[in-house]
Amino acid sequence: MRIFLRAVFIGLLLAAVLLAAGCGSTDTSTSPSLGLDIEARIDQLVNNAMSFSNIPGVIVGVWVPGQGSYEKAYGMADIETGEPMQTSHRVRIASITKTYVATVVLQLVDEERLSLDQTIEEFLPQIPDARIITIRQLLNHSSGIYDYEDQAFIEEVAENPLKSWKPEELIALGISRSGNFPPGSSSAYSNTNYIALGMIVQQITGSRLEDEIKNRIIEPLDLFNTDFPAGPDMTGQYSHGYMDSGTSGELRDITRMDMSWDWAAGGMTSNLNDLKVWAEALGAGRLISQAMQNERLIWMSMPEFGNVASYGLGILKIGPLIGHTGADPGYNSAMYYLPEKEAAIVVLFNYCSGIDIVDVTSLGIGKALFPDVSLPF
Template sequence: MSRTSTRRLFAAALLVASVLAPMAVAPAPAVHAAGVDRHGQEDCPPGGLGHEVNARLDKAIADVREEAGIPGVVVGLWMPGKGSYVRATGVADTTTGEPMAADSFVRIGSETKTFTVTALLELVDDGLVELDDPISAYVPGVRNGDRITLRHLAEMRSGLFPYTSDPDFDHDLLSDPHRSFTPQELLAYGMKHKNTFKPGATFEYSNTNLILLGLVVEKVSGRKLERFIERRVLRPSHLRNTLFPTGSEFPEPHPRGYTDQTLSGETEDATDWNPSWAWAAGGMISDLHDLRRWARIVATGELLSPETQAQRLKTLPTGFPGTTYGLGILETNGWIGHNGSLPGYETVTVYLPSKKATLVVMINTDSLSGGQEPSTLLARAITEVVTPKNVYAGAVVPR
């Protein structure tokens, strides 16, 4: 597999250079659920967003699903004072035709970064670390580690080579996608390569950064990353259906996940691939309503001090129009949050402060359409209907 396709496989991003043949999409009836607030969030009147808007959203989602060959889609949109829109369309299993369900669990890929960086920022608020500490103070052996800070890592401006772009990593994972990787094994793939630029010079999306931050959280807290996130992030946020698996475990119900990121290039079922290769950068699982709550928590800084949240939201250019990046968070034409992509699944979870609106998209494929992430195509089409002055551009990442 080429370096370009390797990078496309593992980063949560938008623009790459492959055009894929769409998978057959079996029709399924839409499922509509009212915006029930089971987590004490802003009230969204039930009954959708009005017949005309609902119809436009239905068509926009159906058009993208057909064009991009997406088997199944779950969309949740909550707009306080206006209403809510929840739809599950398509199939969770292309073999059985089982319909997609709105209460499904999915692998959230790089949305995990928002949890890992939140954990780090809580340690900042605890006075145990500083964002401008060098990574060498916590993890030895990092090239230029005395000049690369924790801030550089969280901002994707470290210059460290992305381990997921290493051909040996690509081959090792795809040869045995059920194997387990340790953080040290992952870092070794990236550390074989020279740094790509001086710290802070520019933006480059690199999962290497997040593996290092995960190790920092573990060293400073004295806990496994998974346990620290559960105790300090998930519990206070009341995210009861969000978890950090240690292997390929996957709660029911969940859709099958389909990917063409394989050694053969053929589409395969990646549902039970072991996500340990993504760990602090992309290994977590969640559901629609937990992601709804998390979107607001991340964007408003509910778990952090105002000073730390202000630093988190100081986003910098990525080199792609409409999208900037902060501390493990993106801002795209007003929407704040992150997207996620790993073999078989993609998600988008974003919050629009100006309207207190939340958008969550979950799909069961990561196969590109016209060189773009299908979840991005969906989020863009949805926001063109409901927030035309704030159209989702997406997390654009150089590959």
């Protein structure tokens, strides 16, 4: 789903969460080694964000080599039963999925089975301008292809969450509208790009995208709580996900959802510890060559991000932080890595609103941890 980060909201929302009244938290796993002052500031940011946006549950993890770590769960994983949030709970990670898909694509380039600058015509000739759109342009959202996940589509998904979608249907939706701009002339975040990449991976390998991610990333890194679930049900120990019901103050449980509608653009699940491992591997380029990591970290500005963020090959950059965020009905997530400190920050919500306050919370945590690091607020 689209990243909701907007420069105009950063300062306003950060001020709001810092000034709002705090709410209670449930500590299910803490490692009090960052210092009580920093931990108290993290708690304040999270509790006030929960109060500000009516978020049922939050999971936070911070890991700073040589300084310490902090893992904590707040609130409820299941409103109906009152089950408390646990740091081990899985959530839907939405667009963080793109970091896995992009890594598989870069591995295929390393294996000389694909080239970043080859066009996609042989794989997806039905896409307009396929003869000039490149793999690189799909990865960094400069293809110009329209994003099928517009507001009307998201409303349809929320109304019929168990519907199964085929990738071909999603591509058809994306190309049913005129392109945003000529390929390579600008950039605009489009989930259609990653549906296309998933289909290309499957054509090249002859395997399901889910299996390629499992064999190339999940198993080598021992990500035992990361999955690409089939059908509407999550596996393992998981948190329920919630969205506004349309009735004032009430939340709708939207945990059961067939994620085929988001697939390669955002269909995966994971948990706190696995995302910590993945943030570090992604930031260090562990599963690809140095040449491919250099390509991954070539940044392109996006008009929709203003001066706040830029995008590489399946990776987001905000100030010195690199990683990705995700937002789907029921869940909101942020995963960042700070290369100069080799530090990781992960924030997971079991609620998603129209304003991506998870970004504000994670950036606020970054500011609390590293006051000397320049962040865009």
